[in-house]
Amino acid sequence: MKEMNGAEVLVKSLEDLGVRCVFGYTGAAILPVFHALQKSSIEIVINSNEQSSAFSAAGYSRSSSEVGVAIVTSGPAITNTLTAVADAYGDSIPLLVFAGQVPEHKIGTDSFQHINVTGVFGDAAKKVIQLSNNEDVESIVKDAYYYARSGKPGPVVIDFPLDKQQKVHDYKAINVRRFEESYHDDRHLCDDQCEDFFQLLLRSKKPLLYLGGGLNSQQGSQAIREFNAHFRIPSVNTLMAKGVVDEREDLNLGMLGMFGTPYANMLIQENDLFFAIGVRWDDRVAEKVGFAIGTDIAYIDINPEKMHQIKMERGPKFTFIGDAPTAVRDLLDYAKKHNITLDIHEWQERARELKMSLPLDYNRASAYIQSAEVMDVLSAYVDEHTKITTGVGNHQMLAAQYLPMQKEKSFMTSGSFGTMGFSMPTAIGTYYADPDSKIVAIDGDGSLRMNLGELHTIASLDLPVKILMLNNRSDGMVQNLQDAAYEGVRTGTQRQKDVHFAEIARSFGFNYAKRIRDRQDLRQGIEDLLAGKGPCFLEVCTDSEEILYPKVPAGGAYKDMILGPYIKNVQKGL
Secondary structure, three states: OEEEEHHHHHHHHHHHOOOOEEEEEOOHHHHHHHHHHHOOOOEEEEOOOHHHHHHHHHHHHHOOOOOEEEEEOOOHHHHHHHHHHHHHHHOOOOEEEEEEEOOHHHOOOOOOOOOOHHHHHOOOOOEEEEOOOOOOHHHHHHHHHHHHHOOOOOEEEEEEEHHHHHOEEEEOOOOHHHHHHHOOOOOOOOHHHHHHHHHHHHHOOOEEEEEOHHHOOHHHHHHHHHHHHHHOOOEEEOHHHOOOOOOOOOOEEEEOOOOOOHHHHHHOOOOOEEEEEOOOOOHHHHOOOOOOOOOEEEEEEOOHHHHHHHHHHHOOOEEEEOOHHHHHHHHHHHHHHOOOOOOOHHHHHHHHHHHHHOOOOOOOOOOOOOHHHHHHHHHOOOOOOEEEEEOOOHHHHHHHHHOOOOOOOOEEOOOOOOOOOOHHHHHHHHHHHOOOOEEEEEEEHHHHHHOOOHHHHHHHOOOOEEEEEEEOOEOHHHHHHHHHHOOOOOOOOEOOOOOOHHHHHHHHOOOEEEEEOOHHHHHHHHHHHHHOOOOEEEEEEOOOOOOOOOEOOOOOOHHHOEOOOOOOOOOOOO
16 A cells, blocks of 8 residues: 555556556646656647547547546536537447546635536536545546446546645555456346347348447457358448448448438348347437338347337337347357358348449539549548548548448447547547557548647647548538528538648648649549658548438438439349
8 A cells, every 4th residue: 555646546546457648638727647647657648629638538449449538627628528528428438537626625616717527517428426535536546447338338527626636545556357347247148038039030031230339349340240150141330330340241231321321221121120239229320210010120239228218119029238249149159059040042132232233423524523532532442450530521421431441440430429520639549549550530621620729739749640631611511401401591501711721731740731623633642641651631622512422311211212313223123
């Protein structure tokens, strides 16, 4: 047992947990922690603002099996992190945020930079903890780390008063295994449950896997790949599950939903068993699912609240509350033990036929570069070492449609919360989690401006992040909605001045920064971007009138999907 101040106990606890770096922004109310970090082996990454710090920490979590840590000061620093914390909560991303606070005796007063942290984060975090002077910092920090990643993962915010940071405490060196084991989920499917599931599956002629973010881990990806190597069931996935299975495979039809691939949205209209694994039934997917009479549902998820909701709304024939990878392995083990196989050859051929017959396409005759065209060209350079981050907007959906991700945790995007400004700070966190990967941050001009200061962070730290910005001088997705709903009246979505973002990147010190307008320069520009050393920036000027297709209109079902003028059936009879 050693005596340390509270800040030193926090840092030593993070070291015990294996934390290698933290993201943050300093200030008076958190100085003891930063001073303790300065004497630690933990690397400190300073972002341009606190929202970006929390995004970077969550990006670290999104692209690894560890929990990202953000450390910020009091007052506005706390409110600045709110958006990133809510974003992590919506996408079930584990995250630890330590927030400086006024001394405990000043909480609840009008003290400078004081705010009620529990009130701010109450509905936006998995848990909010306000440390008091009689609490054990070490136990709380170590427990919070594993709590954040347990069950339905999410962010934990710890409010750390300044006097608590300065006060002397006992550090006991408690073994972290004790905390890890307390959250171990040992629920398994029993034989009777497995038998019930396979009665459904064997009765089905057109089963469809619906893969969600609950499988987006090394264990989850491996489990579902082995499961489907055995059964060869066609699959569709959520935005959060890109890369869980290799998207180049003929039976994986890609993303489902409002802006899903045409073949995924077609195939779901024909299945007779919808097997949903680790999904939250997002409204942009689930509200459009109008199952025909005779369609059965099987559902596995770790969130009991969501399970209750889906039972009430959908009446699934099979359910299990527990860890998705574990359940999938239980089913596979049972199938192998009892020699269970499937004969769904005609359904498999139907899935392959749809994927080949309804290829994504865009206006190839336009005088302007299409954003879809940029994603189409980039898709040829995506490999198993590529990690993509995106902002939010049309470019996000086009990246999800076109880029064939091949590994889990390789496509980082804001799903539930749809947060603009997400791409660059998330790419920074991704780099620190996996510095050997090829990181491409894809953004639009509207989204990139939200956290423009991260250009400075990337350049000053000389990070090998490749930023591909699609500049259509508008908020393209909202503009598309305006055109459809308000008879073409556009309010607040267009830019009057053409800003050269590549020049801004160059002024920050990017090694490569280029702007292109001509289609003939596109492929070479992408190759130069990817081949460049250190921070690289490519600005592609794209068509401001481009419309994102396919799309399922608001309030519509999958049968109402609009393919647009460029996506064509290349085979007759579909």
